[in-house]
Each structure stands twice: as structure tokens, then as C-alpha cells.
Amino acid sequence: GTQAFLRAAERFRGTDVATATLVRHIRSLAYEIDDVIAECSFRLGEDADDMFLFNAVRRIRQIKIWYRLVERLRDTNASLKDAADIRGRNELKGFERGTWFSGSGSSKWRCSGSMQFKKEEDLVGGEESLFGWLKDFLLEWVKDDQRNMIASVPGMGGIGKTPLAAHVYSVVKDDFDTCAWITVSQRYEVDDLLRQTVREFRKNDRRKDFPEDVDVTDYRSLPDIICSYIKNKRYILVLDDVWNVNVARLAPESNIIHLQPLQERDAQYLFYKEAFWKCKDMICPQEVEHWAKLFVQKCNGLPIAIVCIGRLLSFRVTTYMEWEMVYRDIEMRLCHDPFMDMNTILQVSLEDLPHNIRNRFLYCCLYPEDYVMQRKSLVRLWVAEGFVENIGLGALEEATPPAHEENFGSVYDPLKIELIREARRVSTESGDIAHVAENAPHLRSLLVFQNSFTSASLRSLSSVNKLLSVLNLQDSLIKQLPKEVFDLFNLRFPGLRRTDIASLPRSVGRLKNLLVLDAWKCKIMKLPAEVTKLRKLTHLIITAKPILPSLQFVPSVGVHSPTNICSLMSLQTLLLMEASAEAVRCIGALVELRTFRISKVQGCHCKNLFEAISNMTHLTRLGIQAADNQEMVHLNALQPPPFLQKLFLLGALSKESLPDFFSSLGNLKNITFLRLVCSRLDKDTFSCLKGLQWLVKLQLYDAYSGDEMLFSAGSFPNLRVLKIRGGPHLKEIKIERGAMMSLMLPDVIEHLSTLEELTLDHTAEELVERVRCRKKMTISHVQRVYVGFVRNSELAFERII
Numbered sequence: 001g002t003q004a005f006l007r008a009a010e011r012f013r014g015t016d017v018a019t020a021t022l023v024r025h026i027r028s029l030a031y032e033i034d035d036v037i038a039e040c041s042f043r044l045g046e047d048a049d050d051m052f053l054f055n056a057v058r059r060i061r062q063i064k065i066w067y068r069l070v071e072r073l074r075d076t077n078a079s080l081k082d083a084a085d086i087r088g089r090n091e092l093k094g095f096e097r098g099t100w101f102s103g104s105g106s107s108k109w110r111c112s113g114s115m116q117f118k119k120e121e122d123l124v125g126g127e128e129s130l131f132g133w134l135k136d137f138l139l140e141w142v143k144d145d146q147r148n149m150i151a152s153v154p155g156m157g158g159i160g161k162t163p164l165a166a167h168v169y170s171v172v173k174d175d176f177d178t179c180a181w182i183t184v185s186q187r188y189e190v191d192d193l194l195r196q197t198v199r200e201f202r203k204n205d206r207r208k209d210f211p212e213d214v215d216v217t218d219y220r221s222l223p224d225i226i227c228s229y230i231k232n233k234r235y236i237l238v239l240d241d242v243w244n245v246n247v248a249r250l251a252p253e254s255n256i257i258h259l260q261p262l263q264e265r266d267a268q269y270l271f272y273k274e275a276f277w278k279c280k281d282m283i284c285p286q287e288v289e290h291w292a293k294l295f296v297q298k299c300n301g302l303p304i305a306i307v308c309i310g311r312l313l314s315f316r317v318t319t320y321m322e323w324e325m326v327y328r329d330i331e332m333r334l335c336h337d338p339f340m341d342m343n344t345i346l347q348v349s350l351e352d353l354p355h356n357i358r359n360r361f362l363y364c365c366l367y368p369e370d371y372v373m374q375r376k377s378l379v380r381l382w383v384a385e386g387f388v389e390n391i392g393l394g395a396l397e398e399a400t401p402p403a404h405e406e407n408f409g410s411v412y413d414p415l416k417i418e419l420i421r422e423a424r425r426v427s428t429e430s431g432d433i434a435h436v437a438e439n440a441p442h443l444r445s446l447l448v449f450q451n452s453f454t455s456a457s458l459r460s461l462s463s464v465n466k467l468l469s470v471l472n473l474q475d476s477l478i479k480q481l482p483k484e485v486f487d488l489f490n491l492r493f494p495g496l497r498r499t500d501i502a503s504l505p506r507s508v509g510r511l512k513n514l515l516v517l518d519a520w521k522c523k524i525m526k527l528p529a530e531v532t533k534l535r536k537l538t539h540l541i542i543t544a545k546p547i548l549p550s551l552q553f554v555p556s557v558g559v560h561s562p563t564n565i566c567s568l569m570s571l572q573t574l575l576l577m578e579a580s581a582e583a584v585r586c587i588g589a590l591v592e593l594r595t596f597r598i599s600k601v602q603g604c605h606c607k608n609l610f611e612a613i614s615n616m617t618h619l620t621r622l623g624i625q626a627a628d629n630q631e632m633v634h635l636n637a638l639q640p641p642p643f644l645q646k647l648f649l650l651g652a653l654s655k656e657s658l659p660d661f662f663s664s665l666g667n668l669k670n671i672t673f674l675r676l677v678c679s680r681l682d683k684d685t686f687s688c689l690k691g692l693q694w695l696v697k698l699q700l701y702d703a704y705s706g707d708e709m710l711f712s713a714g715s716f717p718n719l720r721v722l723k724i725r726g727g728p729h730l731k732e733i734k735i736e737r738g739a740m741m742s743l744m745l746p747d748v749i750e751h752l753s754t755l756e757e758l759t760l761d762h763t764a765e766e767l768v769e770r771v772r773c774r775k776k777m778t779i780s781h782v783q784r785v786y787v788g789f790v791r792n793s794e795l796a797f798e799r800i801i
Contacts, residue, residue: 036072038444038467038490152248155259158304162240164259169238177233178205183240183370191219197226197237261301270303271296274310291323298330359387359408366409366427366447377474377497380516380539384470384493385445409445412436425470437461445470447495459484466490469513473499486510496522497541509533521545525559532564539573555625555650555677558599566590575623579605588612597623597648603632610637617641620670626651629678629702635661646673652680658688666691675699682706690715702726713738 153161166181173179180200182193202210214225239247248256262270271292276282284292295313299305309330316322350358360382367373382388409425420426420440427447428436434457436446443465453476462468462484471485472495479500485491486507492515502523509530516539517531524542531540543556558576565577566586574590575597577583584605590596593616601609601624613622619641625648626633633649635657640647647665653676665671671694683706689698690712698719704727713736724730 033073033076035442035467036076038469149255150251151255151257152251153257153259154245154248156302158302159259159261160303161259165238165240169236173204173236175234176236177207178210178230179236179238180204181238181240184242185369186241186243191222194219194222194226198222201226201229201235262303262306263301264296267296267299267301267306268292270306271299271310274307275313277311277314285318287320288318288323291320291327294327295323298327356387359385362408363387363425366411366425368411368427368429368449371449377495377518380518381447381470381472381493381495383538384515407442433457434460437464440465444468445472447472448474448476453478455480455482458482462488469493471495474518475499481505483507489513492516493518498522504528504531506530512536515539517541519543521556527559527562529562529564532562532567535568536570537568538570540568540571541573541575543576555599558597558625572618576625579609579627581605581608584609584612586612588615591615592618594618595621597621597625599625600627601625601631601633601651602627603634606634607637610635610639613641614639617643619644621646623648624650626678640665640668640671642668643670644668645670647671648675648677649679650677652678653685655685658685662688663691666693669694672696675701676703677701679703680705683708683710686710687712693717695719697721697723699723700725700727704730706730708732708734711735711739715739 153165155161169179169181178201180197182196182200184193198210198214202214210229211225214222242248261267272282272284275292276284295309296306299309313323313326316326350361353361363378363382363385364373379388407422407424409427410420410423412420412426412428412431414431414435417435417439420436420443422442423440424442425445425447426436426440426443427449429449433446433448433453436443437460441464444467446461446465446468447470455478458473458478459482462482466488467490468488469490470493471488471491472493474495474497476499479502481494481496481501481504483505485494486505487510489511490513491511492513494511494514494517496517496519498521499519500523501519502525504519504524504527506528507530508528509532511534514534514537517534517537518539518541520541520543522542523544525544527542531537542559544559545554545556556576558578561577561580561583563582565574565583566589569589570592571590572592573595574593575595577598579598579601581604584598585608587598587609588611596613596616596619598609609624613619620643622641622644624633629651631651632654633651634654636654638661640661644665671692674689674692674695674697676699678701681700681704686704686706686709692698693716695716696718698716698721700723702725704724707729709724709730709732711734716739719740
């Protein structure tokens with residue numbers, strides 16, 4: 001009842017003072033219940049851990065604790081009854097029957113294609129000509145070898161400046177020596193912008209000319225370093241989200257692109273395209289034509305408003321009453337301000353989402369501005385927070401409004417410490433995390449970004465905030481976790497990714513509520529046996545990246561796993577474990593696995609391992625790494641899982657097993673990615689791959705030992721990215737007409753219609769020179785062609801197309 005009330009009432013909290021007050025009060029009670037549940041979970045873990053020390057004194061203390069928790073629940077229940085009485089006695093706006101926004105958590109909502117930067121065919125009205133002008137402007141710049149040309153795109157928020165610039169940038173950036181996209185934002189520090197520019201120019205430097213010894217802490221020297229680097233180079237630098245209008249005036253008037261709101265005809269076309277995208281002809285039904293016109297007028301030609309409202313309506317029933325309800329709701333929000341702004345648009349879209357989907361979006365508010373979020377890591381955090389369905393965490397799931405307003409989460413600012421006092425989730429880029437502990441007594445999740453802290457600070461945090469469920473220390477310099485961390489019995493996510501932690505103590509087995517253990521690219525080489533006590537674990541990610549003075553492809557290495565690893569029946573992700581005779585015999589019990597990688601596989605392991613993999617019917621990503629480059633992998637008994645999407649094989653592949661295996665793999669329509677390393681393929685065995693018609697990316701790393709590679713007619717029709725790294729004997733690539741829609745004929749490369757990227761690295765110089773000499777007339781259809789070489793003991797790539 002409490003959650004249903006909050007979900008339905010959320011959209012009305014800003015329309016009436018009494019309603020808003022009641023919603024805030026009930027939400028505080030919901031948090032109180034959540035606190036009691038969290039402490040109960042903690043005490044149960046504490047009791048189980050100390051079961052052998054349960055003496056008389058401790059028994060008395062525990063009785064007092066449980067009695068206090070019962071009293072808290074009684075008080076909260078009484079407060080909820082009082083709130084219900086208030087609601088019954090007063091007529092509160094938005095709570096009349098039939099007026100609730102049906103989309104607020106109860107509508108049949110489903111995901112559609114993600115909203116991405118516009119493609120050229122998605123541009124409407126004047127955007128098409130503007131895109132063409134801007135693209136031609138930049139390409140002319142490259143062709144004429146001119147310097148210091150500036151263009152600006154001023155305009156109001158939501159009018160389409162960033163999507164237009166981003167699309168042009170993605171199209172032309174590979175034609176420059178280097179490029180950088182910098183988001184400035186309203187609040188910025190000049191030294192931070194300079195450091196970002198250095199990082200972007202260095203990362204995107206085609207020839208690795210950027211000086212390696214740049215001291216980014218000395219920001220006063222950075223302007224000179226940047227200027228020196230870009231001298232005599234073609235480069236493109238985009239400054240996005242600039243709030244100072246004087247910056248736009250740096251461009252000559254002829255290079256200022258003034259975006260205007262869409263004309264009525266273009267606005268209507270865009271609205272129909274978004275609202276009726278499910279219909280082939282995108283025609284507006286007559287029943288809602290009246291409301292469609294009103295929606296278009298209300299958006300005032302603002303593209304983001306049209307897209308958001310149109311997409312929202314596309315998931316509603318196309319009836320007069322339903323569309324009228326949505327329109328009246330927007331009207332109600334605009335009663336104080338008749339102009340639709342960005343906040344209103346995004347608020348309407350956000351509140352129409354089901355509460356669990358809404359929480360996932362709000363969680364992104366905890367990330368620093370312009371931070372690049374990794375999809376898989378973010379999803380695993382959602383799992384730990386309980387925002388993903390069917391996890392069965394048993395905790396109270398929150399129906400949440402804007403993040404800071406209702407204590408969902410806050411970003412730590414040492415100068416505004418009051419903002420985190422009631423916050424349940426806090427993220428920090430600077431400052432001592434011990435101060436966070438002292439000032440956020442209700443803290444449940446802490447996300448640390450690029451912050452250096454001491455073990456003492458982490459010890460203090462763990463001692464004060466005992467009910468923590470998420471502790472993300474990713475990319476920090478921490479080398480060892482203090483023992484207090486393993487007293488956090490509610491912990492579900494310890495994020496150790498890319499830290500310097502080299503071992504986990506046996507006390508990790510005390511964290512019985514752990515769902516995700518992410519130690520990707522740490523220094524851990526062995527797991528304690530107590531890990532097998534973590535029966536709720538769904539994602540176990542432990543890998544190490546060896547640091548070797550080699551320019552060859554070096555995969556991550558696995559860790560020695562406990563003998564009873566197969567008891568973790570809830571695992572969905574397991575990487576990267578070392579193979580052993582016992583492990584491969586029992587690993588088939590993990591039937592819920594979606595991602596699985598195993599290393600140090602020997603020939604004697606193959607039969608049992610492949611039988612185990614056949615039980616993993618949900619598997620979408622599979623990696624098998626042989627014990628060394630000489631170990632022969634026999635694929636005869638490996639039946640590819642039916643939903644496999646990505647396959648990674650490292651080691652010499654038995655030639656007699658390849659035809660049947662790749663034939664089976666070719667029957668899978670989901671397989672889009674294949675990486676082969678040290679496979680010892682030759683012209684004959686490579687032909688076994690031609691049946692992989694759904695493949696999008698093919699990576700061959702030291703995988704080809706022959707001198708001639710043949711792509712036969714009809715092979716790889718959907719291939720877009722081909723990477724060949726290693727193959728010192730490879731002198732010729734032959735691609736018959738019809739392969740990859742014709743990639744290469746015996747002596748030429750031509751007619752490339754689907755291939756987007758080709759990389760040649762450590763291949764024979766004869767092949768590289770032939771590609772260089774023929775690039776102008778024979779491979780113009782390939783969007784990107786790279787050739788690898790060594791500069792300053794580092795692998796670099798030269799783009800020749």
C-alpha cells in the first residue's frame with residue numbers, strides 16, 4: 001500500500017502544498033522501514049558470525065536490540081495510520097479516482113531502441129542542409145590544408161545543437177590527425193578542461209606523436225604543450241555545452257550556424273515519426289488528430305520536446321481519452337510557466353517510466369558530469385541496488401522522485417556538507433571519505449571516482465556506516481582492504497575494479513549478502529576457499545592483466561579457484577577461472593551462467609569442459625584460453641550454446657575439429673563476435689569460417705600462419721570490422737567478388753559496401769605496401785584502414801584511409 005501510494009502520488013507532489021507535504025512524510029516513513037529492514041539483516045549476519053560466542057551478556061544485549069527494532073516498527077506503523085487518516089479527511093489534488101497518470105509505474109511499458117545521436121537519414125527540416133554545410137565545411141578544411149578555422153552553433157537548450165555537431169564529428173573525425181570532444185558545462189575549471197584536452201588529443205593521436213612526459217598537474221604549461229603539438233597538424237576540437245555567449249562570437253559571422261525551432265510542417269513530421277514509429281506508414285489516426293496538433297503546438301518547434309512527448313505517447317493506447325489525459329497533465333505542469341522547458345520535458349518523460357526503470361536513470365545522477373559510464377558495470381550496480389527485477393533481495397524497493405530532492409542520492413561537496421546528511425547514496429570525486437562517513441548517517445551506497453584515500457579513511461567509513469550495501473572503489477589506489485570492511489554484513493557490491501588489491505582474506509566469506517564481486521584487472525591471483533560460502537553471488541569477476549614487455553596481444557589471466565566453486569549455483573558471470581581436472585568436472589552445475597571464461601585449459605580438460613558447457617544453455621559469452629600457445633585445443637565435443645553471441649578462443653586449434661565446429665557455430669544467428677588468438681590457421685582451415693554469415697566483428701591475433709588468406713565468394717556478408725594483428729608470413733589477402741560484398745580481388749581491394757574498418761598489424765611488409773600503393777583507387781569504400789607499427793617502444797596505428 002505504501003509503495004503503491006508513493007508511485008501514484010509522485011507526479012502530484014508539485015501541484016499542491018498539502019499533497020507534497022503528505023508525500024514527503026510517507027516517504028520518510030518508507031525510509032524508516034527500509035532502515036529497520038537493513039538493520040535486521042545486519043543483526044542476523046552478525047548473529048550468524050558470532051554464533052559460537054553467544055554468551056549470556058551478548059544474549060541480553062541482542063534482546064535489547066531486537067526489542068528496540070520492534071518498537072521502531074510499531075511507531076512507524078502508527079505514523080502510517082495517521083497519514084492515512086489525513087488523506088481521508090482532506091481532499092488532496094491528484095487523488096481523485098481516475099485522475100492518476102496511468103503511466104506512472106502501472107502502464108505496460110517496454111524498452112524500444114535507444115535514443116542515440118541522429119543519423120543522417122534522421123535529420124528533419126533545415127537540419128539536413130545544416131548537416132551538409134557543416135560536413136562540407138570541415139572536409140574542405142582537410143582538403144585545402146587550412147588552419148585555425150572556427151565554427152559555432154549557438155541556440156537554446158534542446159534545439160539540437162549537440163546531436164547535429166556530434167553526428168558531423170563522428171563522420172569527419174577520422175580524416176584528421178587527432179581530435180577531441182570536450183564538454184565544458186556551466187561550471188568548469190580551466191585547468192580541468194586543459195587536462196581533458198591533453199587526454200583526448202593523446203588518446204586519439206593517430207601516429208603517437210604526443211609527448212609522453214607531459215606533467216598534467218602543471219596546468220600552466222599545458223597551453224604551450226597543446227599548441228606545440230597541434231602545430232602543422234590537422235585537428236578538430238569540439239567544445240560542447242558552452243554557456244558563455246562570447247565564445248560563439250569568436251567565429252566569423254559566415255561560420256556561425258543559427259539553429260531555429262522547427263517549422264510546423266517539419267515539427268509535425270518529427271512528431272508523427274516518434275509517436276507512430278510502430279506503424280509502417282506513420283499516419284496519425286483521426287481519433288487523436290486534434291490532440292496531435294495541440295502537442296505539436298505546445299512543443300514550440302523544440303526537437304527534444306517533440307521527440308520526448310512523441311516517444312512517450314507511442315507507448316500509450318492511441319485513444320482520445322488517453323491522449324487528453326497526457327495533455328492535461330502537461331498543462332497542469334505549465335500552469336505557472338506557459339513555456340515548455342527542458343525540465344518539464346524530461347520530468348514528464350521520467351515520471352512516465354515504471355518506478356524500477358526510473359530508479360536506474362536516477363542512479364546516473366550520482367556519476368560525475370561527462371563521466372563515461374560502462375554499461376556492464378552500471379547494470380551490476382543496479383543489480384546490487386535492487387533495481388533489476390527477479391533478484392529477490394527482499395529489501396524495500398523505493399519509488400523515487402528527483403535524486404537530491406527526496407534523499408535518493410547526492411554528490412559530495414566538502415563546501416556543501418549539508419546536502420548529504422539525509423542521503424542514502426553518495427558519490428565523491430574529492431575529499432576524505434571519512435568525512436562522508438561522519439556526515440551521512442543514513443548512507444547505504446558510496447561511489448568513489450578518481451579519489452585517493454587512505455586505509456584509515458576506509459576503516460573509519462566501515463566502522464561508522466555499518467549498513468552499507470554498495471562500496472565502489474573502482475580505479476582507486478587502495479592496496480588492501482581493512483578488516484572492518486568484512487564486518488559490513490549487508491554489503492552486496494564491493495567494487496574493486498582496476499585497484500592494486502592483491503589478495504582477499506578468508507573473512508570475505510562473512511559477506512553472505514554479496515551479489516557482485518568485481519575485481520577486474522586487479523592483482524589477485526588466488527581466491528580463498530571461503531568465497532564458496534557466498535551463495536547469493538551472481539557475478540564473480542576476478543582477472544589480472546600481466547605486464548609484459550611485448551607488443552603482442554596479451555590476454556588477461558585467470559585465478560586459481562576454490563575446489564567447491566560449483567556450489568555457487570546463482571552465478572551468471574564467472575571470469576576468469578583457471579582450469580583444473582576437478583573444476584571442469586563439476587562446472588556444468590552452474591547452469592545459470594551467461595558469461596563464462598576459463599584459462600589454462602589443457603587437452604585433457606576438453607572432454608569434461610565441453611560437456612559442462614553444453615549444460616549452460618543461457619550462455620551468451622564464452623572464452624576458452626589454452627594453457628599456452630603450444631597447447632592443442634580439440635573442438636570436436638564442443639557444441640556451441642544456442643544463444644551464444646561472443647566467442648573468444650586462445651590456443652592452437654585442432655585442424656580436424658574445425659569443419660564441424662564452425663559449421664555448428666554458423667547455425668547460430670546471434671553470433672556476432674569472434675576473436676581467435678594463436679590459432680595456427682592456414683588457407684584451408686580459414687575456409688571453415690566462411691559459414692559465419694551473421695558475424696559483425698572478426699579479430700585474428702597471431703592466429704594466421706599461412707602466407708595467403710582467401711575470403712571466398714559469399715563469405716561474411718555482414719562483417720563490418722576486420723582486425724588482423726600478427727601474421728608475419730601473410731603476404732596476400734584474396735577476396736573474391738561477393739565476399740563481404742566484395743572486399744578484395746586477387747590483386748586489388750575494391751567494391752567494399754559493408755566493411756567499415758580494416759586493421760593490419762604485424763603483417764608482412766609486402767602486404768602493407770601493396771595496400772598503401774593501391775589505397776586511392778581500390779579501397780576508397782572502406783571507411784577506416786589502419787596499419788600498425790612500433791614507435792618509441794609502443795604500438796601505434798597509422799590511418800591510411
